[in-house]
Each structure stands twice: as structure tokens, then as C-alpha cells.
Amino acid sequence: MSRILILGAGTAGTIMANRLRRRFAKDVAAGKTSITVVDEDPRHIYQPGLLFVPFGVYRPDDIVRPRRMQLHEDVTYKPGAIEMVIPEDHAVLLKDGTRLPYDVLVVATGTRIAPEETEGMMGPEWHHAVFDFYTVEGATALARKLSTWRGGKLVVNVVEMPIKCPVAPLEFSFLADWYFTMRHMRDTVDITYATPLDGAFTRPIAAQHIGDLLDRKHIGLVTEFNAGRVDNERKVLVSWDGRELPFDVLVTIPLHQGAAYLKATPSLVDDNLFVRTNPATLQSTAFPDIFAIGDATNLPTSKAGSVAHFESEVLDDNIGHFLAGEPLEDGFDGHANCFVETGFDQALLLDFNYDTEPLPGRYPLPIGPMTLLGESRMNHMGKMAFKWVYWNLLLPGHTIPGIPARMSMRGKLAPATT
Amino acid sequence: MTTMTLNDTTLDVDAEGYLQKPEQWTPAIGEAIAREMGVTMTDRHWVVCNFMRERYLTTGSAPSIRSLGKESGVPIKELYELFPRGPAKYASRIAGIPKPHGCI
Numbered sequence: 001m002s003r004i005l006i007l008g009a010g011t012a013g014t015i016m017a018n019r020l021r022r023r024f025a026k027d028v029a030a031g032k033t034s035i036t037v038v039d040e041d042p043r044h045i046y047q048p049g050l051l052f053v054p055f056g057v058y059r060p061d062d063i064v065r066p067r068r069m070q071l072h073e074d075v076t077y078k079p080g081a082i083e084m085v086i087p088e089d090h091a092v093l094l095k096d097g098t099r100l101p102y103d104v105l106v107v108a109t110g111t112r113i114a115p116e117e118t119e120g121m122m123g124p125e126w127h128h129a130v131f132d133f134y135t136v137e138g139a140t141a142l143a144r145k146l147s148t149w150r151g152g153k154l155v156v157n158v159v160e161m162p163i164k165c166p167v168a169p170l171e172f173s174f175l176a177d178w179y180f181t182m183r184h185m186r187d188t189v190d191i192t193y194a195t196p197l198d199g200a201f202t203r204p205i206a207a208q209h210i211g212d213l214l215d216r217k218h219i220g221l222v223t224e225f226n227a228g229r230v231d232n233e234r235k236v237l238v239s240w241d242g243r244e245l246p247f248d249v250l251v252t253i254p255l256h257q258g259a260a261y262l263k264a265t266p267s268l269v270d271d272n273l274f275v276r277t278n279p280a281t282l283q284s285t286a287f288p289d290i291f292a293i294g295d296a297t298n299l300p301t302s303k304a305g306s307v308a309h310f311e312s313e314v315l316d317d318n319i320g321h322f323l324a325g326e327p328l329e330d331g332f333d334g335h336a337n338c339f340v341e342t343g344f345d346q347a348l349l350l351d352f353n354y355d356t357e358p359l360p361g362r363y364p365l366p367i368g369p370m371t372l373l374g375e376s377r378m379n380h381m382g383k384m385a386f387k388w389v390y391w392n393l394l395l396p397g398h399t400i401p402g403i404p405a406r407m408s409m410r411g412k413l414a415p416a417t418t
Numbered sequence: 419m420t421t422m423t424l425n426d427t428t429l430d431v432d433a434e435g436y437l438q439k440p441e442q443w444t445p446a447i448g449e450a451i452a453r454e455m456g457v458t459m460t461d462r463h464w465v466v467c468n469f470m471r472e473r474y475l476t477t478g479s480a481p482s483i484r485s486l487g488k489e490s491g492v493p494i495k496e497l498y499e500l501f502p503r504g505p506a507k508y509a510s511r512i513a514g515i516p517k518p519h520g521c522i
Contacts, residue, residue: 117484160483196504224503226483228494240498255484271482285478298479 002033002323005092005102007082008259009039011047011395012294012308013108014070019316019397021072028074036100037071038092040081044070045136046390047164048305048383051171051341053139054146054251055179060136070395082109084264087287103289104319107268107275109259110295111164111303117255118159119229129235130250133172134164145249146179151188152248155237158195159227159255162272164295164303166202167350169193169253170210171341177217178343194222194237194245203357205415206350209373213342227252256303258296274298279354280330282315289322291315301334301354309394310335313405316397335407339383347379348372353407361412364402372412424450436510436517440475443514452512459512463500466492471513480510480518 004020006013017037027033049063068077081095091101113134115121121130131145132138156173163169173193180186193200193214199207200214200221214221228240230250237245258273267286269275275292276285279299284290293315294308301307314331321328334354341347349370350358360373369378393400422431424447430438435451437443448467452459459467469490473481483506487494501508506518 226498226504228498240495241502270477270479271485276478 001031002027003101003103004033004035004106004319005100005104006035006037006106006108007085007092008107008109008294008296009037009044009067009071009077010108010110010294011305011390012110012296012312013037013039013106014044014067014395015309015312015397016106016108016293016315017075017397018070018072018395019312020319021075022397023316023320025074034076035074036076036078038078038080038082038094038100039067040079042067042079043136044395046387048390049387050133050136050139051168051175053136054131054133054142054172055175056143056147060140064136065391070391072396082259082261084261085268085290087265087268087290090289104322105290106315106319107262107284107290107292107296108294108308109262111256111258111274112260113254114257115252115254117257118227118252120232121230121252121254123230123232125230125232125235125250129248130230130232130252132252132254134168134253142251149249151180151185153190153192153246154249154251155192155194155245155247156251156253157193157225157227157237157245158197158253160196161202162274162303163253163256165338166302167338167340169195169251170200170214172251173214173219174217174343175341177219181343190220191218192220192222192245194225194227196224196226198223203352205360206358206373209348209360210340213348213375217343270298272298279334280332281318281328282311282332283318283322283328291319291322299334302336302338304336304338305390305394306337307335309400310337310405312397313399331405333406335405337403339379339386341380341383342375345377345380346375347383348375349379349382351407351412356407356409356412359412359414363411364408366411368411424454432517434511434517437514438516440471440515443471448512448514451514455508455511457501457508457512460500462492462496463509463512466490466497466500466505466509467513470509471515474510474513474515480506480515482506 024033043064044067046063049058052058083093083095127141131142180189200211201207226240229238262269262273277292277297293311295303318328338350339347352358362368363370363372429442497505
């Protein structure tokens, strides 16, 4: 009897549960292997859709489905809040006192925003002039605000890296430019993008391309801005080094942390409560029977659904190896693949891994049809079609045809070496 | 991996000048890196850099700004006075440890 326990049934946890169910189909059906998933929220949110809610492209109903429905019927779903992991006992304790023993544990509880960690952020202006769009509640409040807004200063700010989907705040800025243009009020809105990074994006070639786009769309870029507090009375965002950004609407991407229950097991996590994870095998660096996937890891790649999907192929195999007593495979290369919506029915595509930064070119074949690091309508159509792919291929744990887990250099234009 | 020479020592560094082998570091090399970046090291700077280095060597990852502020004895506001352009980035480079992963 093997007991596989998965914490979190978001993108990563759901894919993993459904994949492992398929791997062990016979044993699961015969009761020889159990797959249990714990999650306290009965809603499964299509998170890439949150970006479009503030602009009225999607309504909250369009992006939420029941969580249980995304899991195969042979997977046991346990609604409930997690109290702590007890690695020495090979068990997880729930808040209601239930004890769940495991032979393999997969931590897939992702990341949460922690606006309370920045002074003044959750003050009187929270969800009045200060908004997040990483939650259904925040994105919905922001949609209400923007639909009646008369214009003024819009500041988009990333508080601290790492964040989930590092391109989302850029996409938000591009879509804001599009949205206010379509409403014939772009000239009344001043958009500023403020980031703690020293450029528009983390890696140099993409930072250059995206920086040019911001410029073309008349979006101001403020770099190395480390937000220290929100002054609610004066409506000013103040950096630790004393710089001030006045706003009428502040869209913040707050500090991100791993799930709060991980605080109780410090040996498992780093300072931000992300699981210390072997970058190639996805095994915890502290406990051999614990693995991590998706946003919950501390790996130096993007926190994104595509990453969770690519990781799931490797983790599926490695859990098979682990339970069979075989050595693990160094299978994961940090592969990430992200559409970047740029407004006016256009999008960019980024494809990269631990070692290769996003490069220009074509994808997935040398003839495309997608364009890497360049705007195209085909990319935008890919982004919008992804919603269907998410619910119907990704979550059930299928491999996406033509998109292998390991990054390929096919179609990419490597930079000239100096 | 590229190398650079400081104080007559050859060091393995990444493209941005972060040491890739913390064992090649000495306080004198830390001073030299700081000088190159235009930072004049004081006792307070050293409190931060030593804390970061210690934490990296014991746990394998650099502390976040928030835990630096809570645990190093140097409050966040002062961290930014000491390293205005980003304490984590600057202090980790001077402390001779790889660039903190946050920046992906």
C-alpha cells in the first residue's frame, strides 16, 4: 500500500494528482495505492484569467470552476485547512485534528500575496484606490473602479521579487494602455510601471524588448524602486530610499510568500516559505520523501502554470522511481513558456529555462506559428485559446502535443557571442 | 563561467560579477568589490554582509530583505541607507555569495 499525499489542488497539485492517478491506475482502482489531495478552497481559479478581469474581458464567473470537478474520481479530495507537516512522523496534521500519514508527500500549495507585509498597504484606501489583481476579490474591485474612473495617475508596482507570473504586471500595464485608448481617455491617464529590478524584466534581452514596448506605449518606467510604505492620506507610494510616486490608482503586486502552514516546519523552507527544492529532481533538499512542484518551490525559474506543467512530467517519473526504490532522474531544466499580452489583440511569447534567457525567434517550429519576443496576433490567439487548453488538457495531466517538457533551441535566434 | 582578478586573486564570477565559489572570498576581497561598486564599508555594512554570508553558508540560500531587517540587527530603513540601490543585491555581491534567486 502506497499513500501519496498532495497538499494544494491548484494548477500544480491538480495536474500532479491526475497524472499520478493515471500512472498508478490499476493500483489506485484496486486500493493498493491512494492519492489524496488537500485544499481548503472549493473553487479552482483559472489564474491566467485574473489579468483580464479588471478590464471586463472576463467576469469572475468565467474563470472559476468547482475544485473537485478537476480531479479524477479515483483521487480522494479532502477539503480542509493544513496545520503543519511533521516530516519526522511522515504525516500532515490538518486544523480539524485529522492526521494524514504519507509515503510520499508533494507540496503544491503555491504562493500567496502578503499585502499586510507592506506598511499602509491595507489601510483605508485598500480596494478603494489601492488594488491587487492576483485574487478574484482584488481583480473584481479593480474592474469596478476602472469602469467609472475619470483618469489620473495609475501606478503599477511590484513590491519585491519573486512574484507569481513575473510578466503579469507588465501585461496589466499594456492592457491598461489598450483599455483607456479604447475608451477614448488615454490622454487623461498617466501610467507608470515601478519595479525593484534594474530593467523592465529580469533577463537582459527580454528586458530590452519589453522596455522598448513600454516606451512605445508611453508607459513610464521607474527602476530599482523598493516600495517601503503606502501613504493613504497623501496617496503616495514611498520607496525605502525616500522616493515618492503619487497615485490616484495604485495597482500593487504585493510581497509573495509560500503557504502560512509551512512556517511550522522551518527545515523545509527558505525565508519566504518556499520549499528548498532540488532544481533537477524536485525532491526536498531536507527530506527524501517530500517533493515540491509549482509556485511552492524556491527554484530559480518563473512561478507560472507552464512551469508546473513541465515539472509534472519529471515529478511523475521521479515519484514512480522513489516508490520503486530507484534513483531519481535529473529531469527538470527550469523550462518556462509564457505568453505576454500586449494589448490590441497582440501578444509576445517567451520560452526559456535555467540556462537560456528568453530569445527572439519562432515557436514551436522554426516556421512558427508563434513568434518569440515579438508581437503577433497569432500569439494573442494562443493566449486566449489557452483557457480551453488549461481546463481540458493541462489540468487532466495530458502532455501538450509538440510542446516537450525540456526547452528546445529549435527556432530560437541565439545572440551573437562577443 | 568567467573570471575576474581582484587583489591578485583569480575569482570565478557570473556575468554580473557575483562570486560563484564563496570559498574564494576573503574580507579584503569583499572590501575590493565594495570599492568597485562605490560603497565605502562601515561596521554597519559589515554586520549586513556577514549576516548574509553566514546565512548563505549554513542554509544554502540568502536571507530575504524582511528577515535581514528582522534578524540581522539592521532595520530595513537603514539597510536602504547603507545600500540605496538594493541591499540584497549589493550586500550579497560584497559578501561573496551568488546573486539571490528572487530575480527571475
